[in-house]
Amino acid sequence: MAHQIRYIMVGGFLGAGKTTMLGRLASEYTARGLNVGIITNDQATDLVDTNSLRAQGFRVGEVAGACFCCNFNELMETAKNLSDDQRPDILLAEPVGSCTDLVATVIQPIKHLFDAEFVIAPYTVILKPSHGRKVLKNEKRAGFSPKAAYILKKQLEEADAILINRIDELSTEEVDELSQLLQEHHPDVPTLKISAKTGAGFEELLELLDQPGEYGQRLLEIDYDIYAEGEAELGWLNSSLSVQSEQDFSLDTFLLEIVSQLQSRLQDLSAETAHLKVIGLW
Ligand SMILES: Nc1nc2c(ncn2[C@@H]2O[C@H](COP(=O)(O)OP(=O)(O)OP(=O)(O)O)[C@@H](O)[C@H]2O)c(=O)[nH]1
Ligand SMILES: [Mg+2]
Numbered sequence: 001m002a003h004q005i006r007y008i009m010v011g012g013f014l015g016a017g018k019t020t021m022l023g024r025l026a027s028e029y030t031a032r033g034l035n036v037g038i039i040t041n042d043q044a045t046d047l048v049d050t051n052s053l054r055a056q057g058f059r060v061g062e063v064a065g066a067c068f069c070c071n072f073n074e075l076m077e078t079a080k081n082l083s084d085d086q087r088p089d090i091l092l093a094e095p096v097g098s099c100t101d102l103v104a105t106v107i108q109p110i111k112h113l114f115d116a117e118f119v120i121a122p123y124t125v126i127l128k129p130s131h132g133r134k135v136l137k138n139e140k141r142a143g144f145s146p147k148a149a150y151i152l153k154k155q156l157e158e159a160d161a162i163l164i165n166r167i168d169e170l171s172t173e174e175v176d177e178l179s180q181l182l183q184e185h186h187p188d189v190p191t192l193k194i195s196a197k198t199g200a201g202f203e204e205l206l207e208l209l210d211q212p213g214e215y216g217q218r219l220l221e222i223d224y225d226i227y228a229e230g231e232a233e234l235g236w237l238n239s240s241l242s243v244q245s246e247q248d249f250s251l252d253t254f255l256l257e258i259v260s261q262l263q264s265r266l267q268d269l270s271a272e273t274a275h276l277k278v279i280g281l282w
Contacts, residue, residue, distance in 0.1 A: 005083070006090050007110060007118045008209055012126030013152045014097035014234065014275040017165040019049045020196035021126060022092045026058045028206060029090050037061065037088035039078050041068050041096050044238035048279040049094060059088075067096045069105035076114065091118075097275070098234040100154040100220065100227065107216030122208055122215045125159035126196075129166050129178055136181040143272045147230030154227070156182075158218045161190045161208055168195040234274060251280040 008025070010018050019040070026036045038060045040049040045064040053060045061078040068075045079091055095102055103123065110118050133139075135149045144152075156162055164178050175193055182191050192208065194201035243254070255278050266273055 002087055002117075003089065004119045005079075005088055005117060006121055007093065007107075008090060008121040009093040009095065009102065009106065010124055010126065011095055011100075011102055011155055011159070012097060012163075012165075013128060013131055013155060015277075016097065016126040016128040016131070017196040018094045018097065018126055019052060021163075021165070021194070022094055023053055023056050023058070024196055024199060024202065025092060025206075025209075026053070026056070026090075028202065030058075034089040035086055036090045036092065037079070037082035039063060039075065039082070039091065039093045041075075041094060042238070043067075043096070043236075046240070048277045051279050051281060067099045068093070069095065069099050069102055072106060072109050075106065076110075098148075098151060098231050100151050100158065101222055103158045103216050104219050108219070111216070120216050122160035122211060122213070123158065123218075124161050124163050124192075124205075124209070125155050126163045126165045127156065127178070127182070129164065129170055129174065132164070132178055133181070136178075136185055145230070145233055147226055148234055148274075150223075150226050151230045151234070153185075154220055154222060156186060156189075158220050159186075159189055160215045160218070161192060162186065163201075163205065164191060164193045165196055167193045167200055168198045236275065251282060255280045 010021055012018050022038055026038060029036045036058060038053055038058050039062065040047050040053065040060060041063045042049070043065060045062065047062055047064065050060050050062045059082060061082045063071060063074050063078050066074070082088060082091070107120055107123060111120060131144070131152060134144055135152050162182055164175065167175055179191060182189070192201055192204055194205055259276065259278060262276070263273065
């Protein structure tokens with residue numbers, strides 16, 4: 001029988017650092033001689049995340065048009081396609097940052113339906129410090145709607161381990177404050193401090209992800225009305241633009257110019273940007 005694939009799903013709110021972390025994990029596993037497949041997820045095709053991971057040389061399949069949690073069959077189909085030429089040892093999966101309830105809708109179905117093919121690694125959820133502090137402290141007027149905050153809290157609640165990311169930017173006091181807040185809200189859940197950007201904390205993270213055990217068991221009680229409204233609030237525009245020029249131009253400068261103009265126009269409207277990502281390809 002073919003070997004079992006280790007299924008490593010990394011959750012976390014929009015912009016938490018999932019893709020950056022998966023890229024680093026994929027490099028680490030590849031360096032150990034393991035065969036890695038990655039699955040990304042969004043509402044549209046040709047995702048920024050897919051492009052950025054493929055540009056790093058990884059094998060990436062995407063589930064586009066619906067989130068994993070609503071389209072389990074397509075997730076499994078994509079996993080199968082990735083396995084066609086070479087069966088991966090490790091399958092890294094990134095769900096959409098505005099989704100939760102992934103234990104019930106993804107991990108448990110894998111266990112029930114594909115138990116012989118997959119081993120489930122601890123389900124880790126990344127916490128972005130700026131989001132985490134506001135939501136865990138229940139800050140008012142934090143630029144976070146209560147329904148979006150509900151989703152972030154539910155994501156943490158179903159984690160086997162919570163990863164405090166971006167420690168490269170934090171002081172010891174700031175890291176301690178977040179650890180303390182997590183300890184108060186989730187006393188039974190281990191936390192790790194990492195930087196997906198620099199690789200700090202990855203040795204411990206890799207050790208955690210290798211642990212045998214029964215993971216993905218924290219089933220949520222969830223109010224689907226609040227969840228659906230929160231997810232709708234976080235809905236976004238996917239758009240692409242094709243540009244031609246007679247003269248050479250710097251793509252980075254061009255993209256930065258678009259982003260800064262967007263930022264100042266939104267500031268004029270007193271609108272806070274929840275999430276924005278841009279990729280330039282030529
Ligand atoms: N300083 C710092 N920046 C980080 C770190 N991890 C991620 N980032 C940055 O944060 C931004 C978002 O990172 P992504 O990895 O795209 O986050 P994501 O969770 O995949 O985002 P979505 O898929 O859009 O929800 C990028 O600009 C990253 O470079 C980190 O550890 N330190
Ligand atoms: Mg991503």
